[in-house]
Amino acid sequence: MSGEKEKSTVTSAPPSPSPSSVAPSVEFSKGINGLQKVILRESRGSSAEVYLYGGHVTSWKNDHGEELLFLSSKAIFKPPKAIRGGIPICFPQFASHGTLDQHGFARNRFWAVDEDPPPFPTNTLNKAFVDLILKPSEEDTKIWPHSFEYRLRIALGPGGDLMLTSRIRNTNSDGKPFSFTFAYHTYFSVSDISEVRVEGLETLDYLDNLQNKERFTEQGDALTFESEVDKIYLSTPTKIAIIDHEKKRTFVLRKDGLPDAVVWNPWDKKAKAMADFGDDEYKHMLCVEAAAVEKAVTLKPGEEWKGRLELSAVPSSYCSGQLDPQRVLQGS
Numbered sequence: 001m002s003g004e005k006e007k008s009t010v011t012s013a014p015p016s017p018s019p020s021s022v023a024p025s026v027e028f029s030k031g032i033n034g035l036q037k038v039i040l041r042e043s044r045g046s047s048a049e050v051y052l053y054g055g056h057v058t059s060w061k062n063d064h065g066e067e068l069l070f071l072s073s074k075a076i077f078k079p080p081k082a083i084r085g086g087i088p089i090c091f092p093q094f095a096s097h098g099t100l101d102q103h104g105f106a107r108n109r110f111w112a113v114d115e116d117p118p119p120f121p122t123n124t125l126n127k128a129f130v131d132l133i134l135k136p137s138e139e140d141t142k143i144w145p146h147s148f149e150y151r152l153r154i155a156l157g158p159g160g161d162l163m164l165t166s167r168i169r170n171t172n173s174d175g176k177p178f179s180f181t182f183a184y185h186t187y188f189s190v191s192d193i194s195e196v197r198v199e200g201l202e203t204l205d206y207l208d209n210l211q212n213k214e215r216f217t218e219q220g221d222a223l224t225f226e227s228e229v230d231k232i233y234l235s236t237p238t239k240i241a242i243i244d245h246e247k248k249r250t251f252v253l254r255k256d257g258l259p260d261a262v263v264w265n266p267w268d269k270k271a272k273a274m275a276d277f278g279d280d281e282y283k284h285m286l287c288v289e290a291a292a293v294e295k296a297v298t299l300k301p302g303e304e305w306k307g308r309l310e311l312s313a314v315p316s317s318y319c320s321g322q323l324d325p326q327r328v329l330q331g332s
């Protein structure tokens with residue numbers, strides 16, 4: 001990754017007091033190429049970084065300081081290119097499912113810190129969090145003729161869980177509804193793609209982007225990877241597990257309001273064709289994206305949609321065959 005050295009500019013007060021050890025903190029600082037970023041830190045040592053450019057999570061570390069998200073060494077931190085890795089937000093269009101540019105425009109707009117968000121139903125006590133907001137510019141309304149408020153809360157729980165909550169409201173004054181598709185395009189860091197399996201998507205129907213979006217049904221075993229994959233699994237369970245045998249780590253993804261899940265790895269040929277992605281980096285990443293793609297979300301003026309993603313990383317001992325996959329998927 002190139003760019004100027006990161007330097008800290010402002011430190012804000014922690015959002016809530018913690019009785020033990022260091023309180024959670026939220027720090028505003030300058031990241032790569034001087035872009036503004038927010039660093040969330042939790043009392044036990046986990047952390048996350050969020051760029052206001054794209055409302056984009058670029059880092060999520062556990063309490064041992066290990067990076068859990070993949071970020072390309074060739075990522076370009078410069079508009080209008082979206083950052084390659086982390087968690088790009090795809091809105092108001094997923095991929096090429098519409099007339100906008102690939103994945104819509106939220107991932108390459110500058111978001112603002114939302115100083116006064118409407119109350120959240122979820123408990124944020126003991127969490128480090130930041131609220132961001134995106135509203136369309138005049139230019140945006142030329143390509144997507146709608147008025148909206150997109151509020152994004154990114155929170156880090158005391159155990160290091162990363163939570164993203166999106167609230168999108170139709171603020172059209174012309175009485176018109178709008179429809180959108182959406183994805184949290186999460187790039188997980190994995191030791192070696194050939195050592196990874198995904199559980200929770202077996203036997204589901206999917207649309208295969210590599211075969212003209214045709215519909216197929218997945219076989220009954222956990223997914224493993226030996227070539228390019230680009231599939232949209234439909235109406236999936238709310239929990240999906242990504243098991244990294246070599247790292248002995250399992251990511252558990254929980255989602256709400258997002259029925260679909262996209263699984264993507266570009267493999268060697270497509271990796272080489274991407275300017276902002278290293279030739280061999282496909283071996284160390286896997287995208288599993290909580291999404292609403294098959295059925296677009298429609299909002300009437302005044303209506304709000306909520307889509308939530310919760311990520312946790314737990315140690316697993318899959319190599320010794322002790323982990324019951326059902327426990328991963330059904331456990332708390």
Ligand SMILES: O=P(O)(O)OC[C@H]1O[C@H](O)[C@H](O)[C@@H](O)[C@@H]1O
Nearest residue numbers: 095102103209230262263264287
């Ligand atoms: O290169 P990007 O525009 O970031 O898209 C990267 C990938 O995103 C999703 O996973 C799509 O399903 C893929 O078809 C696409 O290649």
